[in-house]
Amino acid sequence: MTQPLNTYRSGPDETGHFGIFGGRFVAETLMPLILEVEQAYAATREDPSFQEEFDWYAKHYIGRPSPLYFAERMTEHLGGAKIYFKRDELNHTGAHKINNTLGQILLARRMGKTRIIAETGAGQHGVATATVCARFNLPCVVYMGATDIERQAPNVFRMKMLGAEVVPVTSGTGTLKDAMNDALRDWVANVESTFYIIGTAAGPHPYPAMVRDFQSIIGEEVRWQLAEYEGEGRLPDTLVASIGGGSNAIGLFHPFLDEPTVKMVGVEAAGHGIASGEHAASLNGGRPGVLHGNRTYLLQTDDGQIVDAYSISAGLDYPGIGPEHSWLHESGRVDYVAITDREALDAFQLCTRLEGIIPALEPSHALAQVIKLAPELPKDHVLVVNLCGRGDKDVFSVAKYLGVEL
Amino acid sequence: MSATLPLEGLPAQRVETRIGRRFAALRQEGRAGLVTFVTAGDPDPDTAFEILQGLPAAGADVIEIGMPFSDPMADGPAIQAAGQRALKAGMTLRRTLDMVRRFREGDAETPIVLMGYYNPIYAMGVDGFLAEAVAAGVDGLIVVDLPPEEDDELCLPAIEAGLDWIRLATPTTDERRLPKVLAQAGGFVYYVSILGITGTRSAGGDEVAAAVARLKRHTDLPIAVGFGIRTAEQAGEVARSADAAVVGSAIVDVVRRNLDEEARAKPGLAAAVHALVGELARGVRGAAEHGDPAER
Ligand SMILES: Cc1ncc(COP(=O)(O)O)c(C=O)c1O
Numbered sequence A: 001m002t003q004p005l006n007t008y009r010s011g012p013d014e015t016g017h018f019g020i021f022g023g024r025f026v027a028e029t030l031m032p033l034i035l036e037v038e039q040a041y042a043a044t045r046e047d048p049s050f051q052e053e054f055d056w057y058a059k060h061y062i063g064r065p066s067p068l069y070f071a072e073r074m075t076e077h078l079g080g081a082k083i084y085f086k087r088d089e090l091n092h093t094g095a096h097k098i099n100n101t102l103g104q105i106l107l108a109r110r111m112g113k114t115r116i117i118a119e120t121g122a123g124q125h126g127v128a129t130a131t132v133c134a135r136f137n138l139p140c141v142v143y144m145g146a147t148d149i150e151r152q153a154p155n156v157f158r159m160k161m162l163g164a165e166v167v168p169v170t171s172g173t174g175t176l177k178d179a180m181n182d183a184l185r186d187w188v189a190n191v192e193s194t195f196y197i198i199g200t201a202a203g204p205h206p207y208p209a210m211v212r213d214f215q216s217i218i219g220e221e222v223r224w225q226l227a228e229y230e231g232e233g234r235l236p237d238t239l240v241a242s243i244g245g246g247s248n249a250i251g252l253f254h255p256f257l258d259e260p261t262v263k264m265v266g267v268e269a270a271g272h273g274i275a276s277g278e279h280a281a282s283l284n285g286g287r288p289g290v291l292h293g294n295r296t297y298l299l300q301t302d303d304g305q306i307v308d309a310y311s312i313s314a315g316l317d318y319p320g321i322g323p324e325h326s327w328l329h330e331s332g333r334v335d336y337v338a339i340t341d342r343e344a345l346d347a348f349q350l351c352t353r354l355e356g357i358i359p360a361l362e363p364s365h366a367l368a369q370v371i372k373l374a375p376e377l378p379k380d381h382v383l384v385v386n387l388c389g390r391g392d393k394d395v396f397s398v399a400k401y402l403g404v405e406l
Numbered sequence B: 001m002s003a004t005l006p007l008e009g010l011p012a013q014r015v016e017t018r019i020g021r022r023f024a025a026l027r028q029e030g031r032a033g034l035v036t037f038v039t040a041g042d043p044d045p046d047t048a049f050e051i052l053q054g055l056p057a058a059g060a061d062v063i064e065i066g067m068p069f070s071d072p073m074a075d076g077p078a079i080q081a082a083g084q085r086a087l088k089a090g091m092t093l094r095r096t097l098d099m100v101r102r103f104r105e106g107d108a109e110t111p112i113v114l115m116g117y118y119n120p121i122y123a124m125g126v127d128g129f130l131a132e133a134v135a136a137g138v139d140g141l142i143v144v145d146l147p148p149e150e151d152d153e154l155c156l157p158a159i160e161a162g163l164d165w166i167r168l169a170t171p172t173t174d175e176r177r178l179p180k181v182l183a184q185a186g187g188f189v190y191y192v193s194i195l196g197i198t199g200t201r202s203a204g205g206d207e208v209a210a211a212v213a214r215l216k217r218h219t220d221l222p223i224a225v226g227f228g229i230r231t232a233e234q235a236g237e238v239a240r241s242a243d244a245a246v247v248g249s250a251i252v253d254v255v256r257r258n259l260d261e262e263a264r265a266k267p268g269l270a271a272a273v274h275a276l277v278g279e280l281a282r283g284v285r286g287a288a289e290h291g292d293p294a295e296r
Helices: A031-045 A048-062 A072-078 A097-110 A124-135 A146-151 A153-161 A176-189 A207-215 A217-230 A247-256 A323-331 A341-355 A361-376 A391-402 B018-029 B045-058 B077-088 B093-106 B118-124 B126-136 B152-160 B178-182 B205-216 B232-241 B249-257 B269-285
Strands: A021-025 A068-070 A082-086 A115-120 A140-145 A165-169 A194-197 A238-242 A263-271 A287-291 A293-298 A335-340 A382-386 B033-039 B062-066 B112-116 B140-143 B189-192 B223-226 B244-247
Touching: A021 A323, A031 A048, A031 A097, A031 A207, A048 A097, A068 A217, A072 A082, A072 A341, A072 A361, A082 A217, A097 A115, A097 A124, A097 A194, A097 A207, A097 A247, A115 A124, A115 A176, A124 A140, A124 A153, A140 A146, A140 A153, A140 A176, A146 A153, A146 A165, A153 A165, A165 A176, A176 A194, A207 A217, A207 A247, A207 A323, A217 A247, A217 A382, A238 A247, A238 A361, A247 A263, A247 A323, A247 A382, A263 A323, A263 A341, A263 A361, A287 B118, A293 A323, A335 A341, A335 A361, A341 A361, A341 A391, A361 A382, A361 A391, B018 B033, B033 B045, B033 B077, B033 B223, B033 B249, B033 B269, B045 B062, B045 B093, B045 B269, B062 B077, B062 B093, B077 B249, B093 B112, B093 B118, B093 B126, B118 B126, B126 B152, B140 B152, B189 B205, B205 B223, B205 B232, B232 B244, B232 B269, B244 B249, B244 B269, B249 B269
Parallel strands: A082 A382, A115 A140, A115 A194, A140 A165, A238 A263, A238 A382, A263 A335, B033 B062, B033 B244, B062 B112, B112 B140, B189 B223, B223 B244
Antiparallel strands: A021 A293, A068 A082, A287 A293
């Protein structure tokens, strides 16, 4: 399991590991299935007709490429680095999640699967899955924690309108991690017919690599889009992205991992602060462990019981993180920091007022880190932040925080 | 400890272990065994110990003890809830090992298998866990989320420490995969007879017989069949072809049904569990004559 030292982009190895992280920690019933998905994906990614199909829907259905936008007023306001937004919030369904659900449903179709399942926390991945299921006429079952269903009523309604069945999850603590457990349980019981569309770059191999590959369109676009502003061949100096499970971040980072001049910062959710114990920062406040089919950093007790994550941002509220990030963290290639609820809310408001863009609370965490970094950096420093979701879904949470009755 | 590593050829049973001795004795008696699953610490540590202590007398031939985990992805609602009750009552992996140690003070023969998920073991540290498990009198391990592809880090030192590493086989484990699954298996093979999670449905007797016959072509280890067996009758049916029937959810359900509104054990809870185990044991023992011992 040695990675060649001159590349950070060759992982995972043939057994699905990034260093000690990743792998396929699943029950025997699932193992043959996981191997089937791996084989099918390996064959598919080599097939040019698959890439063509993906590109066609990415352009005409999702609306890619998403713009790279120079955030002039924010740049002026902070008085340092030049700030660019990668505007994945303009995608169909309002976030980067659909890049991945599109890729996976095209694979599921090629595998002849007739039923789709997914887990969701905030409902963003559930909506993105229900959307492609409607488009490709496949039945869709979304597992969602009972507490989340209450908190995210609009997304639940959206999924239902799109024809999905939303199953309330009461097992465990009734949150995202339990929704993922129940989706895995469903899969075990319906192995023949069903494809499980996992919503982030986590889970058993090949999911972390597959989700990363589908999301890498984000970073690949940034590479050529930057030329329009900065001239041919100019690389970004710093990339910043928020991290729930890590899919939007790895999508932005991965194409640049072997460019030694490009600094990368992953932003976890510090909730009420790491010291409070109420956070979702697996790397900054967790330890390595095994959950949901992979070894990675997890929030857990001394006894190895998984604890619930907390963040004002439902999309960052996951007690784990994709295994590739755990590996990039330990190898030191990427910096991982944590931003509190309060810092994220301040960034949310600043971005909204300065740029006329209402960001989701997830990328607001990345923006809060930009607010810390940019003033210290020279004016020719190119900083790209992944604006991976729009904030329409969050206006209720923000109003509540601001003490406004809607 | 002379650990014979059955890495090549047909996995052989090690008769010098408690599990090996127990299955050899069952073979002598010409009957199949009953494997009972209980969750450590459910519904509280004292009651759980009372249940455990009485299982051999009630008719359990082998005891599986579930190590509670917050995220038991292969378990159905009954065993999930049992784990939650145990965790709420303060159960930990160390206390689970303590429970085995106490049990061993009064029972030197009934094999104890710990069953659960890897993370609590990983958190405790593999070496420390194995040393304490052996010292406590544990005989075997089933770690559901460690398939052959990932289990070297626990399986090899566990075998080295003298424990039986029990592998799961399922209907999706095809001919090509079976040898890999059986390669380091010890004690017995746990055949999960359904596609799905614990306690949700059960397989028919013919299906089970065919599956057992298939496994027997690949291994000399005893075959225990479980997931979804609820009644004495079903246990008896499984016992006609398998070497043991495993019952878990049905037992755990008796625990749940004997809780008061505050989820505390009602008087007689352990006796109710033992009564069910007695019935299941009669079902297993009453199964049709169990093949010619010489052939098995
Ligand atoms: C807009 C948005 N950003 C980020 C995330 C976090 O996921 P990931 O870290 O996989 O990008 C979510 C998850 O729901 C999301 O909806």
